[in-house]
Amino acid sequence: MPTINRQFAKYSFVLLAGIILALIFGCTNDHPQSPFDAVGPVSESQALIFYIISYAGIVVFVIVMALLAYFTFKYRKRSENEGDPEQIHGNSTFEIAWTVIPALLLIAVAVPTINSLWDTTVSPEPDALVVRVTGNQWWFRFDIPELGVVTANELHIPVGEVINIELDSKDVIHSFWVPKLAGKVDMIPNNENTMWFQSNEEGIFYGQCAEFCGESHALMRFKVVVESRKEFDAWVASQLLDAIKPSDPLSQQGHDLFMSSEAGCYACHTIRGSQKAYGEVGPELTHFASRLHMLSGIMDNTHENLISWLTDPDEVKPGNIMSKNASVYNDPDKVLSDPEITALAAYLRSLK
Amino acid sequence: MTTLLIPMIKRPLHPTGIWNWITTIDHKKIGLLYGATAFINFLIGGIEAILIRAQLSGSNADIITPEVYNQLFTMHGTTMIFLAIMPLSAAFFNYLIPLQIGARDVAFPRLNAFSYWVFLAGTIILHSSWLFGSAPNSGWFSYAPLTSVAYNPGHGMDFWIVGLQVLGIASLAASFNFIVTIINMRAPGMTLMRMPLFTWMTFITAILLVLAFPVITVALIELMFDRSFGTNFFFAPAGADPVLWQHLFWVFGHPEVYILILPAMGIVSEILPTFSKKPLFGYSTVILAGAIIAFMGWLVWSHHMFTVGLGPIPNSVFTITTMAIAIPTGIKIFNWIFTMWKGSITFSTPMLYAIGFIVTFTIGGISGVMHAMSSSDAQQQDTYFVVAHFHYVLFGGAMMGIFGGLYYWFPKFSGRMFSEKLGKVQFFLLFIGQNITFFPMHFVGMDGMPRRIYTYSGEMGWTALNALETSGSILVVISVLLFLHNIVKSWRSGEEAPGDPWDARTLEWSISSPPPEYNFEVIPEVHTVDEWWARKRGLLGEQSPSVGSNEKGEIHLPQPSFWPLVSAIGIFIGGYGLIYSYPVAIVGLVIMMVGVYSWSFEPVNDPD
The missing domain is CATH 2.60.40.420 (Cupredoxins -  blue copper proteins)
Structure with a gap:
C-alpha cells in the first residue's frame, strides 16, 4: 500500500515541522497571562526550566518519529510474494542503550529543575514585605498587615522588591496565580501556604484562580499593579485614609x-x-x-x-x-x- | 432455606432471544455486552465533550450556563474514565483472555456476568443524575471541601459517590476473576513467559485495580459519611485538612492512569508483531517494563499535587520518581518501533492505529515528563497544558489502542470483515481531528488559560486557538460516526471472515470466527510464545497445524443463571436507596442477599 505509506510519512513530517514552528512562534508574549513574558526571578527561572525540557523533548520526539517514519517506509511489504522476514526476538545492546541514554538525559534535566524548585519556593528575603491573600468564593482579599492595608482583587506592590505571600482560604480550595510573576500555589483552608515573587517591571499583571472552586470559578480573577516605591507609598497612604464622606x-x-x-x-x-x-x-x-x-x-x-x-x-x-x-x-x-x-x-x- | 429459594425462579437451561443475553455466562457474550455498553457511554461522554467545546469556541460565549458547564466537564471525565475506557478494556479482557490462554471460559463465569450487570447498574446510576436534575459538578477528582453539603447541596455528589462505589464492586469482581483465570486456567505448556502480551498487560492491570480501588473506596465512604451523617473527614470549617482527600484520591488516581493505558499497550503489542510478521522485539523486556510502570505508578501520586505546597523536599522526590517512569515507558516505545525493524509491514487499519498510537502516545509521554519538572509545572498545573497532556495519553493513547483493537479483533468478534477503505479514511480523520483538537491546547495552556473555566474574555488571546480546537473536535465526531457505520454495516453484511484473516500469531486466531461456544474443541498444548505462528509455519516439528484435533471430547460448559442479574439488581436499587431513602436501600440489600445466597447454592450444572 505505497500511497498510504507515503501519505503517512509526509504527514509525520508536516506534523513535526508544525510542532517545531509552533513551539518557536506559538508562545508569543502578547497574552496577558503568558508565563513566558516573565518579569521576575521566579517566573524567569520557571520559564527557563520549561524551555530546557521543551527542547530536550523536541529532540527526543524528532529522533523517535524519524526512526518510526524510516522503518514504516523502509520495511513496508513490497510484494504479495514476499516471504517471512527474519524472526528477530530482540537485541540486548539496543535495549541497554535505550534504557541508559534516556536515564542520563533525565538526570541532566533533573539537576537544574531541583535547583530551580528551591530557588522558586524558598524566599531569599524572609523579612521582606508580607502580603496575606485569602481566597473566597469568588474573590481575593489582600492584607498587608505591617502597613495596615486591606483591599480586594487589586494588589499594589513596589517594583524590584521581594514580596512574601501567605495564602489561606475562607471556604474551598483556590489557587493563587499571576503567570508573569510566579507559578501558582494553592490556597487551602486549614493548610496555609507561602510563596514569594518579585517584579522587575512596572505594569498591571493579570492573575486568576487556578483551582476549580465552584460555579463562578471562571470569574475569579485579580490584578497586580506593580509601581515605583514612591507610587506604592502614596497608594498605601491613600488606602489608610478613612472613606470620603458623601458630598452630594x-x-x-x-x-x-x-x-x-x-x-x-x-x-x-x-x-x-x-x-x-x-x-x-x-x-x-x-x-x-x-x-x-x-x-x-x-x-x-x-x-x-x-x-x-x-x-x-x-x-x-x-x-x-x-x-x-x-x-x-x-x-x-x-x-x-x-x-x-x-x-x-x-x-x-x-x-x- | 435453599430448597425454598432456588425453585422460585426456574433455571434457564436453554434460553433464547433476549433471555439468552440476560442470563448468559459465556465470556464472549459478556465481552460483547461490555463493549456495546461502554461504546454507548463513549458516545455520551463525546456529546458532553462537544457541548464543552461549543461553549469554549468563542470568548464570553453564552451557550451553556456555568452550572451545567461544571456538570458537563465533571461527567465527561467520569464517563470517559469509568464508563468508557475501563469497560472497553474489560470487553477485550472478557472476550480475549480465555481465547488467548486456551481456556473454555473464565474461572468464575457467573461472577463475570455479575460484574457486567453491576457495571451496567453503576452506568445507569451515574447517567440518571442528569434526569434527576443534579449531575455531579465538582470535577472528576472532586476536591474537598467543595464536595461537602455546605458548598454543594443537592444530590449530585451523592450520585457520583454511589455510582463510583457500584462501579468499584464491578471492577473488583472482574479483576479477581481475571487474576484467577490467568493464573489457573492457562492451557498446558503455557508458562507465564509464554503468555501473549495482551494477557500479560491484563494481568498487571487487574492486580493494579485490586490494589487501587480499595483506596478510593475508603475515600468515598468517608466522603459519604461527611455528606450523610455529619462526620468531618474533609470538612474544613470543622477543622479537617482537605489535603487528605487529595492524597487518598491520587494514591488511587495515578495507578488508575496505568489501569487505563496498560490494556491499550497490550493491544498495540499484539497488532505490531502481526502486521510486521515478526515477534515482538524484546518480549520479556516489554513485560518487565509494564510491571515496572505498574509498580512505580504507586510512587508518583503527589505530582498531581505539586502546587499544594508540600514543600521543596517532597516535590523533589516526586519529580525524580515521576521522571523515572519515563524510562520504562521509553523502553516500550523503542521496542514497538524495533518490532517493525526489518519486518514486512502491511498497513491494514489496525496497524495504522498502532502506528498512530506510537505517535500520539509519545507526545503525551513527553508532555508528561514536562509536567514532572515541579519547578516549571507550577505554571502548567491546572491549565490547558494538562488537558492537552492527558488527552494525548487517554485519547491518543488508550482510545487509539482500543480503536486499533476493535478493528484487529472485529473479524474474530463478528465473523465478518470490515471495510478497509472506510477504516483507513476513519483513521486519518480521527488522527488529524484529534491533533487539531488537542495540540493547540498546549499553547493555549501556556498562554495562561486555566482548565475548568466556562468562559474567558477576548483580551486574553485564547479565542483563535479555542475555535481551532472546536473545529478539530467536529472531525473527531465525523470519524466516530464513520466508525459506527463501518462496524454496523460490516456486522450485518460484511464478507465472511476466516479464522485467521491477518496471519496472526496467538491462539485466538487458531479457531473459527466467531469462535464456537466452547472455544477449543481440544485444549491446546503450548510450546512457545506465538504458538499459533509456530504451528502454522511448522516450527514445532511433528505438531499438527491446527490446534484442535478431530476427536470431540467431553466439553463441560456451565449453564446460564439468573442470580448474577438478581444480585446486581439488588445493588442497583440499593444505590438509589443510599441517595434518596434508606428503607429502599434495605430492600436493595435484601434482593442482593437473595441473589447471592441462591447463586451460592446453585449447582454449576443442573440436569438437562
Missing part, C-alpha cells in the same frame, strides 16, 4: 441606603470611618472607586457595570453569596428600585 445628595442617599437595615449592605462590607459598616463577608469597599476593575477583575470599574451588578448580581457572577443571602436579592418584596440602585452606585463610585 445622591451619594448621601446611597450612603444612607447602604447603612440601612432595609438594604443591609453594611452587614457584609467594610467602609472604614463609617459608624457601622465593618462586615467581612464581602470585599472591603472603603476605597472601591480607586480600583481600576471591579468584581474580582472581570470588568472595568464603570458606572454602567456597577448598575448592572447591583441590579442582577446573579446574572453577572452566577451563584455568588450576595444574591443568595442578601434580602434585597432573595426576597421579591425588598427588591431595590432603579433610583435606589442609581444612588447606591453614585455612593460607591464616590469612594475614591
